Amino acid sequence: MARSKSRKIIVKGLWKENPVFRQILGICSALAVTNLMINTLIMSISVVFVLAMSNLTVSLLRNVTPPRIRMMVQVLIIASYVIIVDIMLKAYLPDISEALGPYVGLIITNCIIMGRCEGFARSNPPWPSVVDGFACGCGYAVILFLVAFFREFLGFGTVFGMSVLPAQWTRWTIMVMAPGAFFMLAGIIWIVRSFEKKEEEQITGRS
């Protein structure tokens, strides 16, 4: 019973309500950190961690938080976890912390996290909240990896820093610059949405 419920939440986070291509949330970092796969990996882990933990905390405190100030409380909870991530990265992975720059701090304003705390954790018990945070984080990570894979592959001819394409390969420099990120994400949204069109016709009523 509990397991099937968890599974449902995971499917929802990964596909049915995927934060990036369904709800168009958290686009900023999806574009900014995806020029190299290693940056994307660290960023995804950070987001999954912050999302799951802040969902858990918000859910645990859901009965004692006054509704009027709940947004502020949520922001403070999220910010505390982001500080933990930031300090950890600075201590153990200083190079990547440097490369990610302000984007680690910007996890605070990543709308996915606020959205999940507000939309799910606030009205659900702790365990499903953690699962939901984890699932949504993974849904976000999958899209980030897709974008990052193509950008690094076409832009540098490498995957995780190892070159896979021959040296004669002409690098698509545009892919690692800003416009490439926009085009890649738009392409992914396009492809995914054309798959979902059939589902939509059956369900109907979605805007």
Added chain:
Amino acid sequence: MEQTALSVTVIFFAAVFTNNILLTNFLGMCSFLAISREVKSSLGLGLAVIFVMTSTSALNYIVYYYLLVPFELVHFRYIVFIIVIAAFVQLIEMIIDRVSPRLYVILGIFLPLITVNCAILGVCLFMIIRQYSLMQSVAYGAGGGIGWMLAILAMGGIRQKLKAAPIPRPLEGPGITLIIAGLMALAFMGFSGMIQIQ
């Protein structure tokens, strides 16, 4: 002295054109995609962003260098910055409501959105990372805000025209907006030879 004055103007123009906060740093995308359906609302949001960005960059600069650094609390800058931004936005909302109800109608609904606009926090974090002086930070904040408004205004205009265009259905909405943003980023790259900041 001359040099700092020069660098302030350079940073200002760089923030508007070559290092546009939206098109090269991808900050503030969420509200950019959601609000840019029409020119009018884009203008309102853009003005609010310029104002809040300029003021909070100065405010956060003062808080960071005169409060956090002496007390060695720099790790808490995320929390402090977001509180300063939220408090400032709340204050401005109340002041505008009292002083000018007309302006409140234009900007009012956009102000709460700004607290969670990552561009504002992003500017504050960039100015710390790049170690700007106070004047440079203000110039960066103002330039960033103007650049952001420029981008969202252009996007609002394009999307208004786009309503009549036959777009493949899966591409409608965010898809086509992202592609246009990509084209705009390409266009803005044309400025990149003029000035450089890191």
